Amino acid sequence: SLNGETEEIKKLYGLSGLTGPLAFRNSGAARFLIARRLVEAGARFVTLTFGAWDTHAYHYRGIETQMPVLDIALAALITDLDQRGLLSKTLVVVNSEFGRTPKINAGGGRDHWPRVFSTVLA
Secondary structure (H helix, E strand, C coil): CCCCCCHHHHHHCCCCCCCCCHHHCCHHHHHHHHHHHHHHCCCCCCCCCCCCCCCCECHHHHHHHHHHHHHHHHHHHHHHHHHCCCHHHCCCEEECCCEECCCCCCCECCCEECCCCCEEEC
16 A cells, blocks of 8 residues: 555656556556665565566557656656665666567567666666
8 A cells, every 4th residue: 555655756656646446557656666665664675577568569559558657667766765865775676587679570569589688777
Protein backbone atom coordinates (compact mmCIF):
# COMPACT_ATOMS: atom_id res chain seq x y z
CA SER A 1 0.00 0.00 0.00
CA LEU A 2 1.13 3.54 -0.71
CA ASN A 3 -0.89 5.06 2.10
CA GLY A 4 0.97 7.88 3.78
CA GLU A 5 2.68 9.10 0.60
CA THR A 6 1.96 12.70 -0.32
CA GLU A 7 0.28 13.63 -3.58
CA GLU A 8 3.51 15.42 -4.50
CA ILE A 9 5.48 12.17 -4.22
CA LYS A 10 2.81 10.21 -6.09
CA LYS A 11 2.92 12.83 -8.84
CA LEU A 12 6.73 12.58 -8.99
CA TYR A 13 6.43 8.85 -9.68
CA GLY A 14 3.57 9.32 -12.15
CA LEU A 15 0.94 7.94 -9.79
CA SER A 16 -1.07 11.08 -9.02
CA GLY A 17 -4.78 11.19 -9.74
CA LEU A 18 -5.20 7.45 -10.23
CA THR A 19 -8.46 5.85 -9.19
CA GLY A 20 -9.30 2.24 -8.49
CA PRO A 21 -6.87 -0.45 -7.40
CA LEU A 22 -3.33 0.82 -7.89
CA ALA A 23 -2.11 -2.60 -9.04
CA PHE A 24 -4.29 -2.33 -12.14
CA ARG A 25 -3.46 1.30 -12.93
CA ASN A 26 0.31 1.73 -12.86
CA SER A 27 1.92 -1.10 -10.95
CA GLY A 28 5.31 -0.59 -12.63
CA ALA A 29 5.72 2.92 -11.26
CA ALA A 30 4.33 1.86 -7.89
CA ARG A 31 7.09 -0.74 -7.62
CA PHE A 32 9.71 2.01 -7.84
CA LEU A 33 8.06 3.91 -5.01
CA ILE A 34 7.78 0.75 -2.93
CA ALA A 35 11.49 0.12 -3.59
CA ARG A 36 12.30 3.58 -2.21
CA ARG A 37 10.23 2.83 0.87
CA LEU A 38 12.11 -0.43 1.39
CA VAL A 39 15.49 1.33 1.08
CA GLU A 40 14.27 4.01 3.47
CA ALA A 41 13.23 1.29 5.93
CA GLY A 42 16.75 -0.18 5.85
CA ALA A 43 16.50 -2.98 3.29
CA ARG A 44 20.02 -3.74 2.03
CA PHE A 45 18.95 -5.32 -1.28
CA VAL A 46 15.77 -4.59 -3.24
CA THR A 47 14.83 -5.98 -6.63
CA LEU A 48 11.81 -5.31 -8.80
CA THR A 49 10.46 -6.27 -12.18
CA PHE A 50 9.04 -3.85 -14.68
CA GLY A 51 7.04 -4.44 -17.82
CA ALA A 52 6.94 -7.11 -20.46
CA TRP A 53 9.75 -6.52 -22.92
CA ASP A 54 9.29 -9.59 -25.12
CA THR A 55 8.78 -7.57 -28.29
CA HIS A 56 9.25 -10.14 -31.05
CA ALA A 57 6.25 -8.54 -32.77
CA TYR A 58 5.03 -4.96 -32.73
CA HIS A 59 8.18 -3.78 -30.93
CA TYR A 60 7.46 -0.06 -31.08
CA ARG A 61 3.83 -0.41 -30.01
CA GLY A 62 5.02 -2.31 -26.94
CA ILE A 63 7.73 0.10 -25.88
CA GLU A 64 5.69 3.24 -26.58
CA THR A 65 3.42 2.37 -23.66
CA GLN A 66 6.15 1.22 -21.26
CA MET A 67 9.03 3.63 -21.82
CA PRO A 68 7.31 6.81 -20.57
CA VAL A 69 6.31 5.08 -17.33
CA LEU A 70 9.82 3.65 -16.87
CA ASP A 71 11.42 7.02 -17.63
CA ILE A 72 9.27 8.90 -15.12
CA ALA A 73 9.46 6.26 -12.37
CA LEU A 74 13.23 5.70 -12.64
CA ALA A 75 13.95 9.43 -12.64
CA ALA A 76 11.61 9.79 -9.66
CA LEU A 77 13.38 7.02 -7.72
CA ILE A 78 16.79 8.60 -8.26
CA THR A 79 15.49 12.08 -7.41
CA ASP A 80 13.60 10.85 -4.35
CA LEU A 81 16.57 8.88 -3.01
CA ASP A 82 18.79 11.92 -3.52
CA GLN A 83 16.39 14.31 -1.79
CA ARG A 84 16.18 11.95 1.19
CA GLY A 85 19.97 11.61 1.43
CA LEU A 86 19.84 7.93 0.47
CA LEU A 87 21.35 7.98 -3.02
CA SER A 88 24.91 8.38 -1.75
CA LYS A 89 24.66 4.95 -0.10
CA THR A 90 22.40 3.25 -2.66
CA LEU A 91 23.35 1.75 -6.03
CA VAL A 92 20.47 1.68 -8.51
CA VAL A 93 21.01 -0.86 -11.32
CA VAL A 94 18.75 -1.32 -14.35
CA ASN A 95 19.57 -4.21 -16.65
CA SER A 96 18.27 -7.23 -18.52
CA GLU A 97 19.73 -10.52 -19.63
CA PHE A 98 19.98 -9.59 -23.32
CA GLY A 99 19.36 -6.81 -25.81
CA ARG A 100 17.33 -6.65 -28.99
CA THR A 101 18.44 -7.10 -32.58
CA PRO A 102 19.20 -3.91 -34.47
CA LYS A 103 17.16 -5.25 -37.41
CA ILE A 104 13.35 -5.27 -37.36
CA ASN A 105 11.92 -8.72 -38.13
CA ALA A 106 8.96 -9.61 -40.39
CA GLY A 107 6.52 -9.16 -37.48
CA GLY A 108 7.61 -5.60 -36.81
CA GLY A 109 9.53 -6.74 -33.76
CA ARG A 110 13.08 -7.22 -32.61
CA ASP A 111 14.48 -10.58 -31.57
CA HIS A 112 16.92 -11.53 -28.80
CA TRP A 113 20.45 -10.15 -29.18
CA PRO A 114 22.73 -11.66 -26.52
CA ARG A 115 25.85 -9.92 -27.84
CA VAL A 116 24.86 -6.54 -26.45
CA PHE A 117 22.59 -5.07 -23.83
CA SER A 118 22.40 -1.90 -21.81
CA THR A 119 23.00 -1.32 -18.13
CA VAL A 120 22.17 1.85 -16.23
CA LEU A 121 23.86 2.64 -12.91
CA ALA A 122 23.01 5.51 -10.58
